[in-house]
Amino acid sequence: SRLLNVRLDRLQHKMSQVGMKEQSSYDHMLTAEYASLIALEFNRNPVVNDEAAFDIYPPPPTVSRESLPSRPPVVTIMGHVDHGKTTLLDTLRSASVAKGEAGGITQHIGAFSVPVPNPGGEKRTITFLDTPGHAAFSAMRARGASVTDIVVLVVAADDGIMPQTREVLKLVNRESNNVGLVVAINKIDKPGADVSKVETALLAEGVQLETFDGDVPVVHVSGLTGQGLPTLIETISLVAEMQDLRAEQTGPIHGYVLESKVDKGLGPVATVLLLRGQLTPGTSIICGLAHGKVRLLKSSSGQSFKAVMPGTAALVSGWKELPKAGDEVLLGTESEIKKALANRRRKADLEATIQDAEAINESRRAERELQQLEAQGELVSQQMNGEDEKKELRLVVKGDVSGTVEAVCGAVSGIGNHLAGAKIVAQGVGEVSESDVMRAKAAEGIILAFSVNTPRSVKAIASSQGVKIIESNVIYALMDEVKKNVIELLPTVT
Ligand code: GDP
Secondary structure, eight states: OTTTTSOHHHHHHHHHHTTOGGGOSTTOOOOHHHHHHHHHHTTOOOOOOGGGOOOOOOOOOOSOGGGSOBOOOEEEEEESTTSSHHHHHHHHHHHTSOTTSGGGOOOOSSEEEEEEOOTTSOOEEEEEEOOGGGHHHHHHHHTTOOOOSEEEEEEETTTOOOHHHHHHHHHHHHTTTTOEEEEEEEOTTSTTOOHHHHHHHHHHTTOOBGGGTOSBOEEEOOTTTOTTHHHHHHHHHHHHHHHTOBOOSSSSOEEEEEEEEEETTTEEEEEEEEEESOBOTTOEEEETTEEEEOOOEEOTTSOBOSOBOTTOEEEEEOBSSOOOTTOEEEEOOHHHHHHHHHHHHHHHHHHHHHHHHHHHHHHHHHHHHHHHHHHHHHHHHHHHTTOSOOEEEEEEEEESSHHHHHHHHHHHHTOBOSSEEEEEEEEEESSOOHHHHHHHHHTTOEEEEESOOOOHHHHHHHHHHTOOEEEESOHHHHHHHHHHHHHHHSOOOO
C-alpha cells in the first residue's frame, strides 16, 4: 500500500472486490503475479523484477501452540493525561530491580520486566512497555502487528472518565480478541478520591467491571505510595494466564524495535521486544535497512544477560546502522542479510523514484492549471488594457530541513501569471517564530509552514496581527493553498 500510495484498507477492499480477500491480510506474501494484477487495478504499470524477489520474512505461526513454552505478557499502560501513568511506571520500574542489586539504578529503555511473586513456583515476569507517546506502538499497529497483550487503563479517582480514557476503551474494544483489559483506579491516596463514582461511570461507558459481576478486573492503586501495586501485578498475571501466551524459544527470531539511539560508548543501540525465538550475542539480525551482529544485551536495570526470551525486551548493541522504532527484527545468515539488504535498499530507491515520478506528474498538473490561470489572466488583462501592476502574494516559507524548504520554495515560486503571482520574501529552517510573523506582517504576506510546528504563543500573535499561517506536511496542499490565494489576488472580470 505504501508503494501504491493508497491506504491499507482501500487496498484490502480492492483486493476483496477482485476476489483476493484471502490474500488481503497484512502479513500475506503476494506472488509477483498477484501483486502485478493489483498494481494494474490501481492503474500502475508493474515491472516484475525476479532478481529482487528475495527477502527475509517473519516465521509463520506454529501449528501446535499447546506444546510451546509460555511467555510473559506484554503490557501497555494507557489513560488520560495526568492520571498517573508515568508515576505508576516509575514505581513499577523501581520494583523491577531486586533489592540491593546494582545500586537500584534503572534506565529508561522503552520496556522493563517486573517479577511476579510466585513462592515455590516457576519464575514469572510481566513486561511493561513505557515507550513515550506510544510512538512505536502506533507504528506497529499501523502495519497490523499488535504487540500488546494487556492494556492497563489508568483512571484517576479524583478526576474520573476523560476524553483519552474513552479513546483507550475504543481501542481496546476494537482489539477485544487480542487484548486484555485491566482497569486501575489510581490516586486513591488523595483526599478527594471517589472510587465507586469512577466505577459507576465506567459501567455507564459499557465497561463490565468485576465489581458489578462483569469480567473486567479493577484494581485500586496509588502510583505515588505504591498501595495496591502487588494486587495489580497479581491481576495482570491472572489475565495473562487466561490468555495462555506461548511462543517458540528456538528457531527463527521475530521481534520489534521499541526505541533506538546512538550511545556514546556502544554506538547504535535499540530496545528489541522479542516475540519469538531467542536473541543471543553473535546473532546476525536485520531490521528495516539496518543490520548488525548482536554484541551486548542489557536490561533496564543495566544488567547484561546472555539471551532475550520471547515476551521480554532488551537493549541490543552491535548495529551497523541505527534501526527505526516500530521496525521488525529478524534473523538470517550473513549472506541472506546481505541479499535482503540489497533488495530492501533497491525497494526503498524504487519507492523514492515512484514518489519523484508522482511529484513530476503533480507539477505537470500544476503547470496545466497555471496555463489555465494564465489564459484567464490574458482575458482579464485584455479587458483591463494592462492598467494595473502585478499583484504579489508574499510568502515566508519555513520547513523542517533545508532540503524541504528549497523544495517548497521551488514548488510555489512559479505559481501565478503576469497579473498575480507568488513571491518568496523569506525562508528558513525551524518552527514558525514571532519574527517570521513580523516579517510576514511587514510584507503583508502569509506564512507557509512545511512539516514544522507553530508554538501556540506564535499562533496567537499571528492571529492578533492578522497573519495567515498555512501548515501542512504535503507540498501539494501548500501549492493548492498558494494557488487559491493567488487567484484571489486576480482582478475580477466584470
Ligand atoms: P501521566 O500524565 O498520566 O503520566 O501522569 P503523571 O504520572 O505525570 O502524574 C500526574 C500528576 O499526578 C503528578 O503530579 C503526579 O505526582 C500525580 N500523581 C500520580 N499518581 C498519583 C497518585 O497515585 N497519588 C497522588 N496523590 N498523586 C499522583
